[in-house]
Amino acid sequence: MRFWGFLASVIPFELAQGLGVTGRFFFKRKATIQYPEVKPVPKDRFRGMFGFSEERCIACHACAKACPIAIIHIQDHFEEVEVEGKKRKKKVLDRYDIDVKRCMFCGLCEEACPTKPVAIWLTSKSYEAAAYERNERLYFDKGRLQSWDGVRPYPGVLTPAQGQLPEAPGGAPAGSAEPKP
Ligand code: SF4
Numbered sequence: 001m002r003f004w005g006f007l008a009s010v011i012p013f014e015l016a017q018g019l020g021v022t023g024r025f026f027f028k029r030k031a032t033i034q035y036p037e038v039k040p041v042p043k044d045r046f047r048g049m050f051g052f053s054e055e056r057c058i059a060c061h062a063c064a065k066a067c068p069i070a071i072i073h074i075q076d077h078f079e080e081v082e083v084e085g086k087k088r089k090k091k092v093l094d095r096y097d098i099d100v101k102r103c104m105f106c107g108l109c110e111e112a113c114p115t116k117p118v119a120i121w122l123t124s125k126s127y128e129a130a131a132y133e134r135n136e137r138l139y140f141d142k143g144r145l146q147s148w149d150g151v152r153p154y155p156g157v158l159t160p161a162q163g164q165l166p167e168a169p170g171g172a173p174a175g176s177a178e179p180k181p
């Protein structure tokens, strides 16, 4: 017994064990990245910052009705317009706000939108919208939902104001209109 105790005190078995663990993980693929220098690459279906197109929105309120926590606020009014010599009533969007700080990114608003392409979408690959003043800065009106003031787009991604499309946040897919400068 004394002999084994002496041997254990001379040979550093624990050190060898520890180095074995270090060696095993040294050659494994690293799970951590050096954020923000290195940014995680989002999947195509990743839901991040909202994209919004006022041009395509028909103020139908379907997205607001679909939202389970009622954080989309829409107001509109009717205006008379002349189409091919006939007077018609047209809905005009006055307000389209999303309280993004409360959003759970379920995507139900995007699914409910009837326009093609959709007028509201979350597959924008962009997730850098951190702010000190969350009540002010994470409440987006229709202007900021398009300009992305205060949001950093994922590298290579256009803002909605620059012509981002739901299926191609980085630029227009083949056959569609060119993105705006
Ligand atoms: S993604 Fe956000 S805004 Fe859209 S329906 Fe879900 S909770 Fe509401």
Ligand code: SF4
Pocket: 056, 057, 058, 059, 060, 061, 062, 063, 064, 074, 112, 113, 114, 115, 118, 119, 120
């Ligand atoms: S569902 Fe689409 S078109 Fe209808 S109000 Fe919402 S964003 Fe606009």
